Amino acid sequence: EPREIICGGLRLRYAFFSQKGYYPDDPHKPNQDAYSVTERFSPREANDSFFGVFDGHGRDGDLCAQFARDRLPGFLAQNIMKMKQREAQKHRAKLDSMSNRNPDRPTDPLSHIELSREQMQQAALRAHVECNEAMHQDPSIDDSLSGTTSISAYLHGRRNRITICNVGDSRAVLGKSIQSNGYGQRQTLKAFPLSRDQTPYRKDERIRIRATGARILSLDQLEGLEPINDNDDSANEDGDLELGEELDEGGDPPRVWSPDGDYPGTAFTRSLGDSMAEDLGVFAEPEMLTREIKPEDRVIVLASDGIYEFLTNQSVIDICAKFTDPLEACRAVVAESYELWLQYELRTDDITIIVIFVEPIMDPASMEREYVTSSQRNLMHGHRQPSVRGVPDQSENDGADDVLLPDTAARPVRTRMTKEKAQEIEKLKQKAQEMGQEDLLEMNKEVDLDQLYTEKTASEKARIADAIKTSVMFRNVTDDQRELIFGVMEHIPVKAGTWVIKQGTVGDRFYIIDEGVFEVRILGEGETDDGTGGALIHVYEGSVAKHIHPCFGELALMYSAPRSASIIARSDGHLWGLHRSAFRQVLAQAQGTRKELAKTLGKLPMFQDLEEDEIKKLASAFDEIAFGRGENIVEQGQFGDAMFVITSGACERVKFVKGVPRNTTLKAGDCFGQEIIVDQQKYAATVLSLQTTTGWKIDRTVLTNTVPVDKLRRTSGSK
16 A cells, blocks of 8 residues: 655655566566665654665575665664664754753754765665675575665655665665645656666666676577677766667667676676675675755665666656555556566566655754754855765765756667567467468458547547557657547457466467456466466556556557457456557558659669559559568578558668678668569568568569569669
8 A cells, every 4th residue: 555654844655566577487486576665764764764676686686685675674774773863973962952952851952963965865775785794794694695685765754865785786766756746736747867777788887786897698699690890888888778770670679798608697796685796796785875855856766686687767757646545656667567568578577666656744854953964055065075985976065956867878778679589479470370261361451440439539549649658659640540449449348257368378469458457367388278278477457537547458459469468357457459450450541652663663773674654553553561660571591572662660670791791770751671672582671670661562474564674773672
């Protein structure tokens, strides 16, 4: 249940949610995530609160995360107390006066001390290091190749400030209002990172790790399947992200390896535990940020990296902004993330999130008489002290006025499926070819858009638009296409117990849950269905009242393949369904006229010797086509029979020469496959759609019967 507390000058409404991952090869693997919340951080810190998320990894990852959950807050409390006791020596007379203001109810003098930014961060640094050492010494945990990341937020109630501590690649994000129209109203929030992922994607972390002698390689590089670039740190001034963009297209991130063996293979550069990785620079020292909570600060999100594998910071904040209940916000973010994992991976990660809605209710200045502090402005008169290792450079006035991090060096959000998932889809496609004639006709049938089209109310359109907003399939559609998609969405009532999707059957629709609860079940390879549909993997809940509308079946818009999971209604409900044929027809209808195609054809070198009337005749012979993101349209070395012209979207052309790939990006106005028209050869390169792509297609036989072959220029596509 969501909770509400008053933390000094802040009203906090928070909730947490943890979803165990789906691992088909290890169905009984425990949830390796953990979380910690302390509303009143020890009696002497009654105005402060602590929140933490821990993401374990390795064989004993669950034990490491639980150890950090149980012990880190205690180490932090001990070090804060030591700092306060030291500070009390400087303010003894004033503290005695404060604690005896009410002789009948004297207070603890230490409760009137507020630590400066430097003192708080020193206490947090020591707490993490001590927790790490204690984990190494615990005989019940083998943390040699196991450990946990840690992201935590310490709320200083009387100062309306927050200290973020980050070890690893879990993340803290702030949602900041860009409109000043008061609390309690739904408004636009902009995401700002409060932490930086500590991974080999960051140049500074790569340099630090490599200085120990460690290697940084992806798994494919380690196995010799991809080339190694030893100069990626000197190739550009910044160096952040570029390494990741090159290596992570299929979920294969850069990792830390010993120079003497293929271990530890961590995809992060800091953690608690991982004792064998410490000599390689993978240590437990946190990066920290302290900033004041401003009136425009609305929501703080702490989450494990499973949330951000496919969602950007802004996407997470956008989802949270739709809710007034933090628990519903947690559930919606987890549902969206889980759906994306199921689409692009054969497994899902453990996912844990804490959402905190923040409301300042008292100005910090009005609480200053309640405490004493040796802040930077008091001690140094405006002169900056050296920062703790890893702490971003923060300004004067105790370094906490309005500190925010640049939105850079984050691990890239994945937009492509893993190689394993792609191979699984290919298997499903092959199974589709083995289906009976009736199933094949059902899978490839064309639907009548006029018959499907129904007017939707403004409320229905808003719910559909909200549901598809984060879907990559709909990111490039025009306003006209979106309106047509609204119209051809089918309203589908369902009864409890209905199998909306059955694993292994033809997939032809994408669904949005308008209302109701639905189970996701997967039958493992070789398992026999006992009537339940297999193991329960996830539960979707849609609600008009709660503004929750998860989606499923997105891959059906891209691939003619059987479903990889079953979806069963747990309650009565309502769905919106979009047929694959309708979706592709919508994309094709809106792509432009054949007159525009004729202009494009006239600019292509292959057709520049044709007369104007021949170009027009040729344009009339092309067929409209549309491809979903990630489809292999043509493959190098295969015999071909058609060429293509792109009108919207983008594709990647990959040509292997002596085993080395040469990549180019194709955009609107480009063509491919033209080498097979005149030369009648195999395709010279593989072309993969990078996003939803529309265009035109013509068969070689049709083209050669439409225009004189001797007037076509020889193609350069095979070069």
